Amino acid sequence: xxxxxxxxxxxxxxxxxxxxxxxxxxxxxxxxxxxxxxxxxxxxxxxxxxxxxxxxxxxxxxxxxxxxxxxxxxxxxxxxxxxxxxxxxxxxxxxxxxxxxxxxxxxxxxxxxxxxxxxxxxxxxxxxxxx
Amino acid sequence: xxxxxxxxxxxxxxxxxxxxxxxxxxxxxxxxxxxxxxxxxxxxxxxxxxxxxxxxxxxxxxxxxxxxxxxxxxxxxxxxxxxxxxxxxxxxxxxxxxxxxxxxxxxxxxxxxxxxxxxxxxxxxxxxxxxxxxxxxxxxxxxxxxxxxxxxxxxxxxxxxxxxxxxxxxxxxxxxxxxxxxxxxxxxxxxxxxxxxxxxxxxxxxxxxxxxxxxxxxxxxxxxxxxxxxxxxxxxxxxxxxxxxxxxxxxxxxxxxxxxxxxxxxxxxxxxxxxxxxxxxxxxxxxxxxxxxxxxxxxxxxxxxxxxxxxxxxxxxxxxxxxxxxxxxxxxxxxxxxxxxxxxxxxxxx
Numbered sequence: 001x002x003x004x005x006x007x008x009x010x011x012x013x014x015x016x017x018x019x020x021x022x023x024x025x026x027x028x029x030x031x032x033x034x035x036x037x038x039x040x041x042x043x044x045x046x047x048x049x050x051x052x053x054x055x056x057x058x059x060x061x062x063x064x065x066x067x068x069x070x071x072x073x074x075x076x077x078x079x080x081x082x083x084x085x086x087x088x089x090x091x092x093x094x095x096x097x098x099x100x101x102x103x104x105x106x107x108x109x110x111x112x113x114x115x116x117x118x119x120x121x122x123x124x125x126x127x128x129x130x131x
Numbered sequence: 132x133x134x135x136x137x138x139x140x141x142x143x144x145x146x147x148x149x150x151x152x153x154x155x156x157x158x159x160x161x162x163x164x165x166x167x168x169x170x171x172x173x174x175x176x177x178x179x180x181x182x183x184x185x186x187x188x189x190x191x192x193x194x195x196x197x198x199x200x201x202x203x204x205x206x207x208x209x210x211x212x213x214x215x216x217x218x219x220x221x222x223x224x225x226x227x228x229x230x231x232x233x234x235x236x237x238x239x240x241x242x243x244x245x246x247x248x249x250x251x252x253x254x255x256x257x258x259x260x261x262x263x264x265x266x267x268x269x270x271x272x273x274x275x276x277x278x279x280x281x282x283x284x285x286x287x288x289x290x291x292x293x294x295x296x297x298x299x300x301x302x303x304x305x306x307x308x309x310x311x312x313x314x315x316x317x318x319x320x321x322x323x324x325x326x327x328x329x330x331x332x333x334x335x336x337x338x339x340x341x342x343x344x345x346x347x348x349x350x351x352x353x354x355x356x357x358x359x360x361x362x363x364x365x366x367x368x369x370x371x372x373x374x375x376x377x378x379x380x381x382x383x384x385x386x387x388x389x390x391x392x393x394x395x396x397x398x399x400x401x402x403x404x405x406x407x408x409x410x411x412x413x414x415x416x417x418x419x420x421x422x423x424x425x426x427x428x429x430x431x432x433x434x435x436x437x438x439x440x441x442x443x444x445x446x447x448x449x450x451x452x453x454x455x456x457x458x459x460x461x462x463x464x465x466x467x468x469x470x471x472x473x474x475x476x477x478x479x480x481x
Contacts, residue, residue: 003255003361004255004256004257005255005256005257005292005295005299006323006326006361008206008209008257009299010319011202011206012206015199015202015203018195018198018199019180019199022180022183022192022195022196022199025189025192026183026187026192026196029187029188029189029192033188034186036182036183036186059305061312062305062308062309062312063305063308063309063312064308064311064312064317064318064319064321064322065322067312067317068317068318068319109191109192109195112195113195116195116198116199116202119202120198120202123202123205123206123209126209
């Protein structure tokens with residue numbers, strides 16, 4: 001009878017992905033202009049995103065959560081799985097160089113939207129009555 | 132008005148609404164300092180995201196930050212509601228005993244923070260608030276319920292819920308996830324089944340036959356309820372636990388329950404049996420010698436203080452040998468635990 005534990009865990013997994021991509025976009029935005037975060041926070045955020053994208057590529061075929069996330073993101077972007085992986089590899093390299101293209105920006109936003117959508121669905125399932 | 136301006140206005144309104152919700156959550160009085168600290172920690176984290184949303188010039192990013200903040204508060208609302216249920220349990224004089232049992236399982240599985248036990252409508256746990264692989268590290272918060280009308284003899288089943296908390300902290304080992312995908316079982320329902328069977332295995336490692344006997348007696352008649360997609364087949368659960376009991380506790384379950392092995396073998400993740408046993412052995416390297424429990428079957432009051440594992444095993448053995456019925460052994464276990472918990476550190480908190 002641990003439905004709630006699963007829903008919390010699954011929503012948090014998705015929120016975890018969303019926040020790492022969001023923080024990277026926030027960091028990159030500040031590098032181009034008005035800085036509010038200190039250098040260390042900016043660097044840490046970008047390093048975490050770089051690590052996440054590396055792990056995404058490395059484990060997408062062995063981690064069920066990443067596998068499902070990749071599938072949904074590829075569908076939403078109308079990409080083949082192999083094309084998505086190429087885009088993720090490119091995104092990782094661009095983040096390592098601290099300068100991203102429009103295409104990488106679009107990719108990160110798509111991952112965020114997919115992950116947040118999944119998290120919202122899990123949170124709603126925890127409630128006894130839907131509005 | 133341009134569409135961007137409309138969106139910005141909506142986002143500003145959402146930020147204002149979220150700030151109001153946060154202040155409301157902060158204004159409540161909580162009867163546990165650890166829970167109050169947890170609420171504050173989540174609030175601070177959410178505030179920082181709202182500040183980022185206000186400062187960003189990217190309309191998409193602002194929206195995504197608001198959604199994320201909304202999710203944090205939504206989950207926090209859920210935890211606050213569960214905590215209020217837990218606060219109601221403070222009026223129940225069985226709570227110190229429940230805490231004693233839950234904290235014992237918690238200690239045996241080496242969980243990083245003490246859960247909040249309470250009486251609910253079933254056995255469940257809420258899990259840690261944040262999955263902390265990439266996010267800021269918040270202190271985990273676990274809330275664990277036992278069924279309010281169940282007698283104390285069944286409370287050993289909380290070990291399964293504490294097992295889930297352990298899985299929140301350690302995650303599912305990579306090799307198990309990889310094998311699931313390799314066999315075409317990568318979807319959510321199989322991951323959930325794997326979590327369930329791992330939690331059973333951890334529970335049976337720490338409490339042995341007592342957990343198994345509780346599980347069988349509590350759920351056998353209603354096992355159909357546990358055969359929905361997200362649970363492993365009931366007899367697979369029994370079979371896997373019985374293997375652990377035979378290998379590590381030298382306890383043969385054939386003495387008191389017939390396991391339908393053909394039904395068990397139909398479980399799609401049954402191919403992971405040996406790996407699951409190995410994982411749980413790694414987490415709980417040693418188990419109590421069952422012989423220790425046998426000598427206390429006729430007098431539970433002589434069990435060394437704090438040995439919840441021996442207490443429950445001796446009690447269930449007494450039932451299985453037909454010496455006492457469930458009501459009598461529940462009374463005996465309750466009496467012993469009441470004595471032990473009375474001598475523990477007093478606590479006015481949950």
